[in-house]
Amino acid sequence: MLKGLFTAIITPFKNGKIDENSFANLIEKQIAGGADGIVPCGTTGESPTLSHDEHNHLIKLAINVAKGRIKIIAGTGSNCTREAISLTKKASDHKADAALIVVPYYNKPTKEGIYLHYKAINDNSDIPIIIYNVPSRTIIDISDTEIAKLSELKNITGVKDATGDLSRVENLRKMVKKDFSILSGEDPAMVEFNKLGGNGIISVTANIAPNLCSSMQKLCNAGDFDRAMQIQNDLVNLNKLLFTNTNPIPIKYACYLAGICSDEIRLPLSSPSPELQKSLKEELTKLNII
Numbered sequence: 001m002l003k004g005l006f007t008a009i010i011t012p013f014k015n016g017k018i019d020e021n022s023f024a025n026l027i028e029k030q031i032a033g034g035a036d037g038i039v040p041c042g043t044t045g046e047s048p049t050l051s052h053d054e055h056n057h058l059i060k061l062a063i064n065v066a067k068g069r070i071k072i073i074a075g076t077g078s079n080c081t082r083e084a085i086s087l088t089k090k091a092s093d094h095k096a097d098a099a100l101i102v103v104p105y106y107n108k109p110t111k112e113g114i115y116l117h118y119k120a121i122n123d124n125s126d127i128p129i130i131i132y133n134v135p136s137r138t139i140i141d142i143s144d145t146e147i148a149k150l151s152e153l154k155n156i157t158g159v160k161d162a163t164g165d166l167s168r169v170e171n172l173r174k175m176v177k178k179d180f181s182i183l184s185g186e187d188p189a190m191v192e193f194n195k196l197g198g199n200g201i202i203s204v205t206a207n208i209a210p211n212l213c214s215s216m217q218k219l220c221n222a223g224d225f226d227r228a229m230q231i232q233n234d235l236v237n238l239n240k241l242l243f244t245n246t247n248p249i250p251i252k253y254a255c256y257l258a259g260i261c262s263d264e265i266r267l268p269l270s271s272p273s274p275e276l277q278k279s280l281k282e283e284l285t286k287l288n289i290i
Contacts, residue, residue, distance in 0.1 A: 002098060002130070002158055002181040003199035004036030005217040006073055007206040008044035010252050011058060012261030018054060020061060022261040026207070027065045029260070033210025034218070036200070037071030038062060039100055043137065044204050044248045047075055049266040055087060060094045073202070077102035077132060081117050085124045092127040100130045100160060100202070105138040114142060115150065122153040129155045134162040134185060144168055148175040160185045160202050161193075169196040187213075188239045191228045194220040204247055205239055208254045208289060238283050245272050254280050258290050 007030050012022035030038055040062040041047045041055050050058070059074045066072055074091035076099040078084040088099045104117055122129060131150060135141035141163060150156045158181030161168055166189065172182055184193040184201040194200065194217075206213040212231055219228035242250045249265060253272050256263035257280060263271065272280070284290045 001179045001199065002037070002071060002073070002128075002183070004221075005034070005200055005206060005210075005214050006037040006039055006071070006183065006202045007035050007210065007213075008039045008042045008202050008204055009062075010207055010248050010255055010261070011041075011045040011050070012255075013264040013266065014262055015264075018058065019261060023058070023061065024065045026255070026260055027062060030206070030210050031066070031069050033206070034214030035070060035206060035210050036217075037073055037097070038066070039073045039075055039202055041075035042100060042132075042202075043075075043102075043134075044207070044251065045075065046248060046266055046269070047077075049269075052087070056090045056094075059091050059096060063094050063096060071097040073098045073100050073130060075100050075102075077104075079104040079107050081120050084117070085121050088121055088125045088127060088129075092125050096127060098128040098130055098157070099125070100132050102132040102134065103138045103140050103142050105140070108139060111146060114140065114146065118150050118156065119153060122155045125155065127155065128157040130158040130160055130181065130183070131156065132160045132162070132185070134160075136162070144171045144175055147172060148177075151176045151178060151180055157181060158183060158199075162186055164189070166192055166196055169193060169198050173197050187242070188232075188236070190216060191220060191225055191232045194228075195225050204251050205235060205242055207251050208258055208260075208284070209235065209238070209287070212287075234287070238287060241276065241280055241283055244276055250276060250280060253277060254284060257281055257284055 012019040076087035162185030
């Protein structure tokens with residue numbers, strides 16, 4: 001069962017292409033900062049703008065750089081079932097530890113369609129699958145009952161919950177009848193989520209603050225939620241700024257300020273406003289990150 005801090009890492013670009021050196025350095029920073037794993041090619045990694053070749057190459061590169069030191073959860077979701085199967089098979093071939101697969105977006109499938117989508121991926125791959133429930137992006141909110149039903153499939157081993165509804169952690173614990181990773185997708189509520197029985201987080205903020213996020217997770221694991229909350233309180237303003245604009249616009253710029261990569265971002269996303277740039281610089285300076 002996956003648990004701990006997993007960073008939804010950005011994809012650095014340079015002159016329109018993937019900046020492999022910056023990507024590798026970012027992974028090394030995550031390892032040094034105490035992350036338990038990374039998630040390449042998620043929404044934070046600008047997956048909608050990656051070609052299939054870029055997508056598969058990034059996952060392979062992440063695995064090669066990590067060399068087994070941390071877990072690799074490959075983002076392989078799509079609103080096309082055949083495409084999701086293909087990406088998931090490639091991730092499995094590259095020896096990723098798991099696949100993160102978003103609920104199909106835009107085409108608004110029925111409950112039966114969602115079940116059959118995940119079942120088809122389950123039946124055509126041999127890699128652990130984490131369901132990604134993020135209704136703010138997909139419109140569809142997959143219910144706890146549906147998740148529990150999907151958990152009966154052999155490869156469905158967890159969920160990333162980005163609904164913001166903390167009550168769902170306890171509900172799923174009661175409904176799912178096997179070891180099942182319940183991971184938060186909401187940085188501002190990481191401690192509360194874990195306190196209610198969550199297993200960790202797939203974090204955006206950890207791109208820029210892996211040490212702080214890792215310390216917070218370790219304190220939660222030890223049951224020291226008061227000290228973990230102190231760190232979360234220190235990160236309140238940063239977390240707010242990182243989600244002021246559409247993710248990953250702010251975190252990409254924050255990483256640029258920290259010297260991790262360029263601030264290049266692919267259309268249709270665009271650079272943050274001058275006001276947000278200024279606020280991010282001030283907050284990162286206050287936290288001694290830059």
